Structure formats: C-alpha cells, structure tokens
Amino acid sequence: MDRKVLLISHNALGKENNMARTLENQFMGLRSEQIAQLFFSDENPNSEYCDNYFRVSDSEVLRSLYSRKEVGNKINITFHESIDNKDEWIKTKIRKKGNRRPAVYLIRNLIWLLGKWKSKKLDDWLDQFKPDVIYFASGDYAFSYMVTLYIAKRRNIPVIIGCYDDFYIDKRKTINPLYHITYQNLMKKAKELFDLSSAFVAVSDMMVEDYSKLFNKKGYTLYTPTNLLNNSSNFKKQEIITYAGNLGHGRAEQLISLGRALKKIGVPSLDHIDVYSGEIRTEITGSLTADNGINFCGRVPAEKVQELMISSKYIVHTESFDETFTKRVKYSLSTKIADCLASGSCIIAYGPKEVASISYLEKDEAACVISDEASLEKKLIGLFASDEEKKRICASAKKLAYRNHSSDKNRELLCNIIESLF
CATH class of the missing domain: 3.40.50.2000 (Glycogen Phosphorylase B;)
Incomplete structure (x- = not known):
C-alpha cells in the first residue's frame, strides 16, 4: 500500500499506554513517510516507526484564549520539552486519569471551541505531508471530532474511524444536566463524522454489529494486535x-x-x-x-x-x-x-x-x-x-x-x- 495516512488521536504513538501501543502495532508496517500523527496530549512521542508529528495540546489552546495567537507545532521526537508550571492544572484537573466529571468535559470542549488551533502551521504541515486518508481514533471528547471534521472537509479526504471503547450507546442514568449536554454534544459530532466517514473499524463483532445499526455505516472487526506471538x-x-x-x-x-x-x-x-x-x-x-x-x-x-x-x-x-x-x-x-x-x-x-x-x-x-x-x-x-x-x-x-x-x-x-x- 502506498497511501499516506494521517492518524488523529489523543495520545502520541509509543509504548506508555494501551491506546498508543495498539495504534503503533496497527501502523508499524507502513514506511515512515506514509504515516503522520496529529495528537492532543502534552506527552512526547516514543515510536520506532513514525517520525512526523504535530501536537496541539490543552495547555496551548488554553493560552490562546487570552493571547489570541495561533498554537500547535510540529514535534521533533528527539526533543523533550517540559510543561510550564502555570499549565499544571490542565494536566491535573482536565487530563488526570479518572477525572470524568461532566463539567470537565464541558470546559475542555469549550476551550477547544474558542481556542486558536486552526493555524497556518497546521495547514503547512498537512500541505507538506499530503495525506490520502484520515484514521481517527475515537474518544469521548467532542472537540477531537470537531478537529477531524475540519481537516477532512478542508482537504476533501476520506475518514476511517477506529472504535476501541463504547462512548455512544451506554448513556448513563443521571439527573445532572451537564452530563446530558456533553453527551448530546458528543453524539452530534460523532454522527456528523460517521456520516462523513467511509468506514469504521471496531475491536469486537458485537461493537461492529451495533454501531453499524446506530450510525448506518459499514464496519469491520479489527482485533487488537500483539507482538508476543514469537516471543x-x-x-x-x-x-x-x-x-x-x-x-x-x-x-x-x-x-x-x-x-x-x-x-x-x-x-x-x-x-x-x-x-x-x-x-x-x-x-x-x-x-x-x-x-x-x-x-x-x-x-x-x-x-x-x-x-x-x-x-x-x-x-x-x-x-x-x-x-x-x-x-x-x-x-x-x-x-x-x-x-x-x-x-x-x-x-x-x-x-x-x-x-x-x-x-x-x-x-x-x-x-x-x-x-x-x-x-x-x-x-x-x-x-x-x-x-x-x-x-x-x-x-x-x-x-x-x-x-x-x-x-x-x-x-x-x-x-x-x-x-x-x-
């Protein structure tokens, strides 16, 4: 295959978390010039197979709210920068594992809605890479769907959605109005992206069957790969x-x-x-x-x-x-x-x-x-x-x-x- 793939996900490729390892195993067969990643976390990439990255983090988007300057940068994987202390609350309050309160979702999505992440640097990076297809690793924050939709429409290229956990069918029973607002916002963006997408892949037959019905879209089961078979x-x-x-x-x-x-x-x-x-x-x-x-x-x-x-x-x-x-x-x-x-x-x-x-x-x-x-x-x-x-x-x-x-x-x-x- 000679197509160029733009991978969009929250986590950078690497070995430090399950999602990063899963994505790396899926794409490690591509040549380095065929794969590039746009990601949103403050972490640094740690991949043997991909060397082309663009990062737009919560910290940067937050700063853009008051600086009104465009944010986001191409990342050199050999350079490890530290995050300023003034941005530490983003990591501890918004990014902290397990922090899944509706208010956090609302605030984070709002920051990205108002932030200056649509930048000339991002456009130049995409122009240089010239992706043929987007592979979007889905999550439970609406802003990542918004970013993917922006790039897919602007460049008129197909999208494949990767589904690894259920964020759509399991609607919680709660009277918290903020939860219902964030859930409806997520579903609105998810349906828009599924409508635009060419296909989706999921980690189980059960998920493929139910998502095909929910979004009226063709799906494929793509099981999580492992590198232990020969070891x-x-x-x-x-x-x-x-x-x-x-x-x-x-x-x-x-x-x-x-x-x-x-x-x-x-x-x-x-x-x-x-x-x-x-x-x-x-x-x-x-x-x-x-x-x-x-x-x-x-x-x-x-x-x-x-x-x-x-x-x-x-x-x-x-x-x-x-x-x-x-x-x-x-x-x-x-x-x-x-x-x-x-x-x-x-x-x-x-x-x-x-x-x-x-x-x-x-x-x-x-x-x-x-x-x-x-x-x-x-x-x-x-x-x-x-x-x-x-x-x-x-x-x-x-x-x-x-x-x-x-x-x-x-x-x-x-x-x-x-x-x-x-």
Whole structure:
C-alpha cells in the first residue's frame, strides 16, 4: 500500500499506554513517510516507526484564549520539552486519569471551541505531508471530532474511524444536566463524522454489529494486535498468578473475590494474585492486601508487563458483575486480551458472559471462564488439578491469537480497508 495516512488521536504513538501501543502495532508496517500523527496530549512521542508529528495540546489552546495567537507545532521526537508550571492544572484537573466529571468535559470542549488551533502551521504541515486518508481514533471528547471534521472537509479526504471503547450507546442514568449536554454534544459530532466517514473499524463483532445499526455505516472487526506471538516461548513459566492492568470499573473487587478463593483453596504459591497496576487511589489499593489474597506490586513499565505475562503460569482477566460497570465495558475487547492469548500462559477469566471480552474467550475455550462467584472455588480447584486442561486452554489461546491478533494479518486487513476507499 502506498497511501499516506494521517492518524488523529489523543495520545502520541509509543509504548506508555494501551491506546498508543495498539495504534503503533496497527501502523508499524507502513514506511515512515506514509504515516503522520496529529495528537492532543502534552506527552512526547516514543515510536520506532513514525517520525512526523504535530501536537496541539490543552495547555496551548488554553493560552490562546487570552493571547489570541495561533498554537500547535510540529514535534521533533528527539526533543523533550517540559510543561510550564502555570499549565499544571490542565494536566491535573482536565487530563488526570479518572477525572470524568461532566463539567470537565464541558470546559475542555469549550476551550477547544474558542481556542486558536486552526493555524497556518497546521495547514503547512498537512500541505507538506499530503495525506490520502484520515484514521481517527475515537474518544469521548467532542472537540477531537470537531478537529477531524475540519481537516477532512478542508482537504476533501476520506475518514476511517477506529472504535476501541463504547462512548455512544451506554448513556448513563443521571439527573445532572451537564452530563446530558456533553453527551448530546458528543453524539452530534460523532454522527456528523460517521456520516462523513467511509468506514469504521471496531475491536469486537458485537461493537461492529451495533454501531453499524446506530450510525448506518459499514464496519469491520479489527482485533487488537500483539507482538508476543514469537516471543512467549523464550521465558520459563513460574508457578504464580499474575494480573496486570487497570483496577477501575470494579475490577479490584473482582480480584479480591478471586484472591480470597485462592487463599481458601491454599495451593502453595498459588494462594494469592500478584497485582501490577499504576492505581494510586487509596480507597482501592487499601483493600489489596495479603488477607484478601492479593500481593499489590504497583506500577511497572510496559515491557516488564509483557515479561510478567509470559513468565507466569496463570494470568487473570476480569470484569465486574456490577450492572453499571458491565454496561460500560460491554463492547470492549480489553487491550490486554491479545497479549494474554499470545503469552502461552493459562488465562483465568472471571466475569459476566455478556461482556465482549469474556464471551470472546469462552467461545473459543481459550480461558478457564468463571462467570459466577458460586462456582469460583470449584472451577479453580479443577483447573489446578488438571495439567491436561491447562495445556488444552493454552493451545486454544495460542490458536486464537494467531488467527485474530497477528500484527501482520491485522495490518494487511487495515491496508486492504484503506485501499478499498480509492
């Protein structure tokens, strides 16, 4: 494929968060001159495959409100600039992970609506790159759709929308008027962009089916790729159970339930879960104790997470049974699933079957799926007692990883989708 792709997303390409790694794996097959990224976070890119970036950050757009000067700059990936202290509130109040209050959405979208991000520098950068197609990694802030629409219309080029989490169907039940304002604003911009777009891709069949109906647009399932398929055999398995990832959306409570069951069963070295997460909220971490069968290890670098996954005999994937959380993650195929399947470790999946990630693992028998707390101990005892069952699960997982999560196959599919637009 010789098309030039403009990637628009909140996060810069790199290895420091799940979205950045997912996008990098999707596009790493393109030559460096074929890919450029426009992003909105204050972070710096850290990619081996892309060297052409333009950044417009919250801090810059905020400053433009009172300076009335155009903002945004081409980024040199070897130059790491610090953010001024006067802009620190943007990072802590608006960008802070987990800060999802409606007022924050309203303020951030308003800043971008009034800010001077439409600049000559941005136009010159786009003129120099000359993109053939836009790939937009969707989010839950309306301003990113506004930016994408502006560029797509101005340059008259097709758009492919990448969907990784559900921001559209799961409308919360609340009397907060600000939530309804921000939700309606997001849906207005999303529908406008979907109408303009040529196609969309999503991480699960369930999401493709429901979004096709919602937006009346053709969709494709593009599973999250992994780069572990050729590396997992190089590590010796340790007799440990590992969980690495987000502890939000009720996952911490799930791990505690699982940890208590493991402690009660009492198999040596398998009587607790080693939990790795950057979670700092004490109301969550305070319960991750040895009494609850949890060894909380804190945050580790992304490369270390992959090492832990492929060196552990068992790895855990979990989603909450709470209906509020189930609705929020219903369509998402967790970004860790691909690495879990390719790791060669036995997956313990604990959560409701109506969530895409749990049903996906169960369908191909690629995990020991436990879908209710009542059968937790019985299923774990049976798993630990049967080497044959563990081997069968690991073989099924590896087969599924090769079929749906090969980086090469996924990039080929994405390239074919792009070529079909011309």
